[in-house]
Amino acid sequence: MNAEFLAFSILSVFAIGGAVFFLNAGKVMHMAIALAFTFFSLAGIYLLLQAEFLAVVQVLVYAGGISILMIFGIMLTKPEEGAPSRSFQYHQWISLATVTGFFVIIMTIIYQTPILTPAGKETSASVKSIGSILFKNYAIPFELASILLLVALIGAIVLARKEQK
Amino acid sequence: MYLTSYLALAAILFCIGLYGILTKRNAVMLLFSVELMLNAVNLNLVAFSRLGFYPNVEGQIFTFFTITVAAAEAAVGLAILIALYRKKETAEADQYNSMKG
Numbered sequence: 001m002n003a004e005f006l007a008f009s010i011l012s013v014f015a016i017g018g019a020v021f022f023l024n025a026g027k028v029m030h031m032a033i034a035l036a037f038t039f040f041s042l043a044g045i046y047l048l049l050q051a052e053f054l055a056v057v058q059v060l061v062y063a064g065g066i067s068i069l070m071i072f073g074i075m076l077t078k079p080e081e082g083a084p085s086r087s088f089q090y091h092q093w094i095s096l097a098t099v100t101g102f103f104v105i106i107m108t109i110i111y112q113t114p115i116l117t118p119a120g121k122e123t124s125a126s127v128k129s130i131g132s133i134l135f136k137n138y139a140i141p142f143e144l145a146s147i148l149l150l151v152a153l154i155g156a157i158v159l160a161r162k163e164q165k
Numbered sequence: 166m167y168l169t170s171y172l173a174l175a176a177i178l179f180c181i182g183l184y185g186i187l188t189k190r191n192a193v194m195l196l197f198s199v200e201l202m203l204n205a206v207n208l209n210l211v212a213f214s215r216l217g218f219y220p221n222v223e224g225q226i227f228t229f230f231t232i233t234v235a236a237a238e239a240a241v242g243l244a245i246l247i248a249l250y251r252k253k254e255t256a257e258a259d260q261y262n263s264m265k266g
Binding site for chain 1 (some may be wrong): 167168169170171172173174176177178179180181182183184185187188191192193194196197199201204207208211212213214216218222223225226228229230232233234235236237238239240241243244245246247248250251256
């Protein structure tokens with residue numbers, strides 16, 4: 001229990017720290033690295049929740065795939081480094097106020113709702129049980145997801161292709 | 166470990182992603198903020214699937230589908246961004262204003 005709390009604290013500090021650095025970093029590339037760090041920490045939190053397979057998928061897809069894709073995007077689009085970082089404008093104050101209000105509402109709801117936790121009922125989500133549920137109960141959504149990925153693949157190629165006359 | 170801690174962490178990450186969407190000007194960073202928000206939602210799903218009232222593996226299954234859709238969204242979003250960059254020569258989202266009357 002205690003070790004779990006310690007691990008949760010460290011991982012959540014890493015995750016939130018990476019996200020805050022993502023907001024404040026000066027260079028675009030630093031932001032990408034900070035967010036990849038956040039994704040890694042979230043994989044650790046999935047491990048803490050005993051979702052091992054999901055943690056591996058998180059590292060593969062998010063920390064590996066999407067971060068690299070975004071870094072490619074950054075390199076291909078050449079962000080203006082010395083972009084006019086206009087000092088805190090009224091637009092940012094409005095955003096900050098909105099987000100803070102939203103956050104306060106969510107936290108109030110979370111901490112005021114009585115959340116019932118069953119005592120001692122452990123479900124072991126092994127890879128085997130995940131696979132059997134995924135391929136038995138969710139076979140059609142699984143196939144639809146594969147079609148979605150195929151469409152996204154072809155669509156990305158068609159969209160990003162250089163038009164030749 | 167209580168469920169509320171995980172929910173609070175997810176709420177914090179979601180709000181950081183929301184703030185990033187509202188204030189960032191680089192379009193790649195907007196896509197990144199969306200991914201952060203999706204991750205926060207995934208964390209909620211996994212936390213409920215482990216510590217909720219009916220602990221169940223199916224919460225993780227939903228998370229797999231969310232990750233799939235997020236990957237597709239990132240790929241298509243980046244392709245659209247590159248096509249736009251080729252046309253407008255900039256990656257700043259507030260320069261994409263050609264539909265403005």
